[in-house]
Amino acid sequence: MEQKKKGMTLIAKQKAAGWAFLTPATLMIAVMSFYPMIRAFILSLQTGKGTNYRFTGFSNYARMFQDRVFIRSVGNTFFYLAIQVPIMLVLAILLAQLLNNKDLRFKGLFRTCVFLPCATSLVSYAIIFRFLFAQDGLVNNALVKLGILSQGYNFLGTAWSAKMVIIIALVWRWTGYNMVFYLAGLQNIEYSVYEAAKIDGANGWKTFWGITVPLLKPTIIMTFIMSINGTLQLFDESVNLTNGGPANSTITMSHYIYNTCFLRAPNFGYGSAMAFFVFIIVAVLAFINLKVGDTRD
Amino acid sequence: MKKKLFSVLLAGTMVLSLAACGSGGSDEGGSGGDSGSDEGGSSGGDKLVVWTWDPAFNIPAIEEAGKIYKDTVNDKFELEVVETLSDDCETKLQTCAESGDFGTMPDIVLMQDNSYQKFVSFYPEAFSDLTDSGIDFSQFAEGKLSYSTVDGKNYGVPFDNGAVVSCYRTDILKEAGYTIADITDIDWDKFIEIGKVVKEKTGKYMLSGQANSQDIVMMMLQSAGASLFNEDGTPNLVGNDPLNECIDIYQKMVKEGIFYEVNEWDEYVSSITNEQCAGTINGNWIMATIMGMEDTAGMWEITNMPKLVKTADATNYSNNGGSSWYVTSNCKNTELAFDFLAKTFAGSEDLYSNILPTTGAIGTWGPAGESEAYQAPQAFWNDQPIYSTIVEYAEKTPTNNTSAYYYDVREVISTAIQDIMTGGNADDILEQAQADAEFYYQ
Numbered sequence: 001m002e003q004k005k006k007g008m009t010l011i012a013k014q015k016a017a018g019w020a021f022l023t024p025a026t027l028m029i030a031v032m033s034f035y036p037m038i039r040a041f042i043l044s045l046q047t048g049k050g051t052n053y054r055f056t057g058f059s060n061y062a063r064m065f066q067d068r069v070f071i072r073s074v075g076n077t078f079f080y081l082a083i084q085v086p087i088m089l090v091l092a093i094l095l096a097q098l099l100n101n102k103d104l105r106f107k108g109l110f111r112t113c114v115f116l117p118c119a120t121s122l123v124s125y126a127i128i129f130r131f132l133f134a135q136d137g138l139v140n141n142a143l144v145k146l147g148i149l150s151q152g153y154n155f156l157g158t159a160w161s162a163k164m165v166i167i168i169a170l171v172w173r174w175t176g177y178n179m180v181f182y183l184a185g186l187q188n189i190e191y192s193v194y195e196a197a198k199i200d201g202a203n204g205w206k207t208f209w210g211i212t213v214p215l216l217k218p219t220i221i222m223t224f225i226m227s228i229n230g231t232l233q234l235f236d237e238s239v240n241l242t243n244g245g246p247a248n249s250t251i252t253m254s255h256y257i258y259n260t261c262f263l264r265a266p267n268f269g270y271g272s273a274m275a276f277f278v279f280i281i282v283a284v285l286a287f288i289n290l291k292v293g294d295t296r297d
Numbered sequence: 298m299k300k301k302l303f304s305v306l307l308a309g310t311m312v313l314s315l316a317a318c319g320s321g322g323s324d325e326g327g328s329g330g331d332s333g334s335d336e337g338g339s340s341g342g343d344k345l346v347v348w349t350w351d352p353a354f355n356i357p358a359i360e361e362a363g364k365i366y367k368d369t370v371n372d373k374f375e376l377e378v379v380e381t382l383s384d385d386c387e388t389k390l391q392t393c394a395e396s397g398d399f400g401t402m403p404d405i406v407l408m409q410d411n412s413y414q415k416f417v418s419f420y421p422e423a424f425s426d427l428t429d430s431g432i433d434f435s436q437f438a439e440g441k442l443s444y445s446t447v448d449g450k451n452y453g454v455p456f457d458n459g460a461v462v463s464c465y466r467t468d469i470l471k472e473a474g475y476t477i478a479d480i481t482d483i484d485w486d487k488f489i490e491i492g493k494v495v496k497e498k499t500g501k502y503m504l505s506g507q508a509n510s511q512d513i514v515m516m517m518l519q520s521a522g523a524s525l526f527n528e529d530g531t532p533n534l535v536g537n538d539p540l541n542e543c544i545d546i547y548q549k550m551v552k553e554g555i556f557y558e559v560n561e562w563d564e565y566v567s568s569i570t571n572e573q574c575a576g577t578i579n580g581n582w583i584m585a586t587i588m589g590m591e592d593t594a595g596m597w598e599i600t601n602m603p604k605l606v607k608t609a610d611a612t613n614y615s616n617n618g619g620s621s622w623y624v625t626s627n628c629k630n631t632e633l634a635f636d637f638l639a640k641t642f643a644g645s646e647d648l649y650s651n652i653l654p655t656t657g658a659i660g661t662w663g664p665a666g667e668s669e670a671y672q673a674p675q676a677f678w679n680d681q682p683i684y685s686t687i688v689e690y691a692e693k694t695p696t697n698n699t700s701a702y703y704y705d706v707r708e709v710i711s712t713a714i715q716d717i718m719t720g721g722n723a724d725d726i727l728e729q730a731q732a733d734a735e736f737y738y739q
């Protein structure tokens with residue numbers, strides 16, 4: 001009886017403290033993230049001209065599958081995903097392996113160099129790539145001077161090369177970022193494991209596949225999910241590098257959503273519906289990835 | 298240990314000091330982008346905030362108007378011009394209207410004529426009605442006023458007209474054996490013929506333009522009174538003979554190597570300034586850019602544009618762009634804004650003759666065209682009296698149908714043309730384009 005009068009028990013106190021610490025963050029996430037998400041979902045069920053919205057059920061979602069440009073943008077985004085993410089992650093892991101070499105000199109310098117692109121702003125690097133690959137840009141000038149081309153090639157005006165330029169830009173920008181995660185992962189692998197492998201007669205290739213990759217698995221899965229997520233939401237490169245062109249051949253989903261809401265005759269309801277579609281794809285892919293990568297059988 | 302502590306402190310100071318200037322600093326990525334110009338309309342008083350975009354053209358014009366108003370009417374008057382790209386003006390306006398909060402809008406905004414119909418039909422609440430504001434609209438050209446009039450109500454004060462001019466480098470033409478007279482009053486067949494010779498003899502393209510936002514085809518269409526729209530504003534892309542002819546001509550020009558396709562606006566500008574092209578055809582506002590190339594003074598001349606061959610009613614005159622001033626609903630001191638516009642852009646001959654030599658802005662206000670400044674020969678343009686010529690072109694320009702979905706359909710047709718150029722079946726692509734365009738109207 002006495003104890004109850006005093007107030008909460010020790011455990012209750014601890015619990016209360018826990019809740020107190022959690023509350024601010026939870027509230028912030030709810031207000032800043034979940035509330036807009038719910039509003040966006042409600043908006044996605046509405047259509048209307050200007051600000052006079054009315055509910056039209058799932059018509060916006062049905063509309064999506066008849067929209068050629070949207071389907072094209074989905075195709076483009078998955079094209080980037082399929083080509084760019086594997087190239088980038090393989091490069092990142094190889095670079096990490098190289099830069100993790102104990103005997104390498106100027107390690108810090110090299111690591112900084114590889115990571116540096118990550119410190120540039122998305123917009124400015126995209127614009128710089130646009131200048132580089134312009135018809136009278138540095139790349140074309142170099143190719144012409146070297147006698148490989150007779151006149152500048154319209155890299156950004158041709159569908160396949162514009163896609164390639166975007167992929168090159170993405171690889172340049174994000175490889176270093178992923179490499180840092182692998183480096184951190186590699187440093188957690190005991191050197192003695194490698195020594196043991198060496199004594200057993202494994203060569204570099206075998207060590208890589210037999211030790212490095214399995215032990216890095218959690219990191220690989222994490223970078224994979226992050227890359228998928230990032231690629232599906234690709235926006236700046238499409239807007240600033242190619243402006244979606246030529247003929248929508250490089251437009252991404254996010255870019256098209258933006259156009260629908262802000263550049264064209266505005267249709268925020270439809271834009272929200274497409275944004276939700278992207279959200280669902282990301283969630284599903286992340287879920288599959290986690291399941292596949294789950295080692296607890 | 299000390300070293301570590303020191304570096305932590307240093308990093309901390311840096312983060313904090315950067316955070317402090319966060320409100321003015323730039324935002325990474327495309328999500329923010331609103332920094333620096335957060336100040337909205339003035340809170341009354343004698344100050345007006347204006348958004349406009351071209352430092353060689355409409356910014357000096359509004360600044361001059363502010364100066365005139367300050368000198369002649371109200372010496373406490375203050376004008377703040379925020380340089381905001383035309384696209385950004387529209388995006389910001391759209392964002393404000395969607396959120397229902399116009400607090401960040403300026404008092405006066407300049408807007409492209411072709412965009413305005415979209416905004417007024419989607420967000421009529423964003424603009425002030427100027428019908429009874431004391432501005433005399435009868436002095437403006439009627440065709441121009443129609444862009445800013447909705448249901449008989451005036452919403453905008455017209456600014457520049459977009460009469461199309463062809464500007465050519467006479468020195469390049471001469472090298473190929475032509476004079477400006479040879480490309481005046483011609484049709485596109487003749488133009489292509491000349492273009493081939495110019496390319497062969499000088500290695501220069503005749504024209505350049507952005508492949509992803511067709512200006513030249515739109516100008517060709519209007520020169521014959523045709524457009525991408527039916528009278529009721531619905532898209533008209535299939536079986537539109539003038540359009541088919543324009544696409545054919547465009548395709549031919551690119552294939553013959555006389556039209557240089559670029560991807561972005563700045564590339565278009567540099568194709569002119571880097572002397573890759575013998576000329577350009579565009580709304581007369583492009584002359585402000587050309588006049589920036591001071592070392593080519595005297596080498597430029599203007600003439601009218603080529604006309605379509607097969608289409609009836611074809612003329613050598615067209616229109617591209619042009620803009621008007623609008624008072625937003627965020628303007629607290631509407632009386633001042635109305636008075637300012639009435640006494641400058643709708644009432645000051647001095648303004649129009651003052652801005653003419655520096656910007657080349659051709660007003661659509663009747664009395665301005667009669668001023669002497671318009672008759673004067675211009676040294677930059679080889680002593681042609683270009684301004685009276687442009688006023689003459691403007692009067693001969695046919696009107697055509699437009700729509701609130703102007704830019705949407707223009708984008709669809711630009712995409713279609715690019716698809717046709719890469720070897721698709723034109724009929725199928727246009728059929729699909731029509732479906733795409735109708736899709737946006739839903």
